[in-house]
Amino acid sequence: MHCQQIIHFGEPLEGRDYPTPEPKGTEVLLKVTACGVCHSDLHIWEGYFDLGQGQKMDLLQRMSLPFTLGHEVVGEVAALGPEATGVEIGDKRIVFPWIGCRKCAVCKAGDELLCMSPQTVGTRYNGGYADEVIAPHPKYLIPYDGIPTELACTYACSGLTAYSALKKLSHLKAEDHLLLIGAGGVGLSAVHFASSVVKAKIIVADVDATKRAIARQSGAHATLDNSDPQAALAELQEMTGGGAAGAIDFVGAPTTALFGFNSLRKGGHMITVGLYGDSMPLSTAMLPLMMRTIQGSYVGTLEEMHELMALVQSGKIAPIPYEVRPLDAANSALNDLKAGKVKGRVVLNPRA
């Protein structure tokens, strides 16, 4: 097995070779055919999440190194553990990575996303920056017939995250406005799906003119340049006649979160998705006075993954742009993502 691994947090990944892992119990071994490079890989690579006010979530206590990143994995079933049933050698599958411990009360109730001991592929289990990967159980393997392999992998995180966030605002009405902040990988996915999940008119805010242009081509009702948040808010007020009914912050920086919060009309609902980090000052009085809601949304459930793939397979979701690079170009892919040079997704192919 060849993989690109974190040896030390914050330092370039290094190529390593290991014997092919043997699947045990319900495990399934897959030959990786594609793996998306996600923004959250950057945070794991750095070894921490910035919680603001000098606080950090240090990943050194949660992960052991060397570690293989990659949670947007597609592969071909290569071997089955003795208790694994329901898939055959050669089956092409997306690996659903958001797996819980499968032992605690929330996992047993089917809410694996709420598990306090997650066993996510690519953040706890070694992931898909490799030519082979282990999935813990066949139920996490999702068919993607009719979808290009390199596109299919992006639905495991960027697509699913966008879908789950939008679904939390599916109560919005046709005359409402929904503000999407940040048209990078996940935000752009949301622009593509939005009309299949919510009825509201979509306004996309991004500081990058190229990304705004892509958002307009992808069906956004209007776009805003939020590099000057005050000017953008004034423009938004005029566009919406009193504020947005919903906002989704795909960046998660203090400026974008505050921009989203201030964009809301009375009763407005903001979903925070982005993991940029830091913290923001919030007017506590505005929460009750404006009856606003802020909700965090993290990836999505296995059930939502199946719903999303049904939408994708029925042709209701336009593909996001992606670019394929060889696995051993993982470092340059991460650096380009960090520098904001990626439009859509970079997908690693270990056989390219």
Ligand SMILES: [Zn+2]
């Ligand atoms: Zn991700």
Ligand SMILES: [Zn+2]
């Ligand atoms: Zn659990």
